[in-house]
Amino acid sequence: MLRKIANPARLLTFQRTMASTASTGPLVRTELDSQTGYATVILNRAPVNSLSLEFMAEIIKTVDELERSKIRGMILTSPSSKVFCAGLDVLEMVNPSEDRLRSVWRNLQDTWAKLYGTSFPTVALINGHAPAGGCLLALTCEYRIMCSNFSIGLNETQLGLAVPPWLQKTMRNTVGSREAEIACIKGTMFSSEEALKIGLVDELAADKGEAMHKACNYLDTFKNMSPYARSATKLLLRNKKIEDMKRAREDDIDRVVKNVMNSDFQAGLAAYLQSLKDRKK
Numbered sequence: 001m002l003r004k005i006a007n008p009a010r011l012l013t014f015q016r017t018m019a020s021t022a023s024t025g026p027l028v029r030t031e032l033d034s035q036t037g038y039a040t041v042i043l044n045r046a047p048v049n050s051l052s053l054e055f056m057a058e059i060i061k062t063v064d065e066l067e068r069s070k071i072r073g074m075i076l077t078s079p080s081s082k083v084f085c086a087g088l089d090v091l092e093m094v095n096p097s098e099d100r101l102r103s104v105w106r107n108l109q110d111t112w113a114k115l116y117g118t119s120f121p122t123v124a125l126i127n128g129h130a131p132a133g134g135c136l137l138a139l140t141c142e143y144r145i146m147c148s149n150f151s152i153g154l155n156e157t158q159l160g161l162a163v164p165p166w167l168q169k170t171m172r173n174t175v176g177s178r179e180a181e182i183a184c185i186k187g188t189m190f191s192s193e194e195a196l197k198i199g200l201v202d203e204l205a206a207d208k209g210e211a212m213h214k215a216c217n218y219l220d221t222f223k224n225m226s227p228y229a230r231s232a233t234k235l236l237l238r239n240k241k242i243e244d245m246k247r248a249r250e251d252d253i254d255r256v257v258k259n260v261m262n263s264d265f266q267a268g269l270a271a272y273l274q275s276l277k278d279r280k281k
């Protein structure tokens with residue numbers, strides 16, 4: 001459940017309706033507490049918040065809007081009780097047109113860059129599983145609070161995908177070189193407790209209410225600090241990585257197209273999709 005806001009009149013909700021969504025309501029909901037200046041961004045693409053082209057475009061637009069609104073902090077979360085984000089929408093990779101695949105990958109790069117380079121402080125409230133692109137979203141935030149009994153990790157190699165350099169760097173920056181190298185190569189999925197142990201998340205919480213409380217505590221640490229000094233320092237730390245990604249982005253896209261258009265990859269993906277269905281039987 002979302003944190004109760006003392007005065008509901010203070011709650012501003014930005015809502016956008018998106019075409020081609022299976023979710024009810026907008027793909028991304030933002031609730032702004034005007035007392036604190038904290039925005040809760042709720043990823044809302046049922047059933048598992050998988051990242052389609054349109055969903056990522058909506059996340060990017062939301063962050064742009066929040067930058068303009070001069071918020072004091074953002075909490076990124078999901079309305080699901082089981083899944084934070086299931087990663088890239090695997091259907092985007094099934095025999096895609098090359099143009100769409102290029103756009104999907106470009107939007108994933110931009111989603112990462114936009115969230116990684118926000119001027120305001122960001123917390124991922126990971127209230128469910130966060131494989132692959134779900135872990136990527138969490139890694140873009142400054143601070144991660146994870147509810148117990150879920151899993152998180154960059155499992156791309158398990159799916160036959162290479163982890164791109166910019167994402168490897170983000171993982172390295174978070175857990176250190178050795179842990180990142182092994183985790184990326186093996187495609188390890190970590191339990192919440194293991195993730196805490198290696199520093200992939202910063203705190204655990206028993207439930208979403210506790211996680212929200214801890215997220216606000218993190219954001220409160222900046223309450224009396226100059227937003228300029230804070231964000232300038234963050235961007236000095238992070239901008240080079242964003243610029244590096246942008247410089248190499250076309251090569252990155254070419255590599256992904258080659259990877260995904262390959263018939264062996266497509267055969268593996270078909271088997272993977274079947275295994276997702278079989279798990280339910």
Ligand SMILES: CCCCC/C=C\CCC/C=C/CC(=O)SCCNC(=O)CCNC(=O)[C@H](O)C(C)(C)COP(=O)(O)OP(=O)(O)OC[C@H]1O[C@@H](n2cnc3c(N)ncnc32)[C@H](O)[C@@H]1OP(=O)(O)O
Pocket residue numbers: 047048050051082083085086087088089090091093101104105129131132133134136156159161162163164167256260276277280
């Ligand atoms: C363009 C290619 C670029 C390649 C570059 C490589 C790396 C770059 C790094 C970033 C990108 C990474 C690539 C990815 O993110 S690939 C996706 C990886 N994700 C997964 O492997 C997650 C698979 N899903 C699960 O493990 C589970 O669904 C779960 C998230 C643990 C949730 O389990 P549960 O609550 O039990 O729900 P269901 O399993 O029943 O799922 C409900 C429903 O949703 C469908 N679904 C699940 N995940 C995805 C997904 N990622 N994309 C699309 N659809 C998904 C699932 O099939 C069910 O559908 P049906 O109800 O119709 O059966």
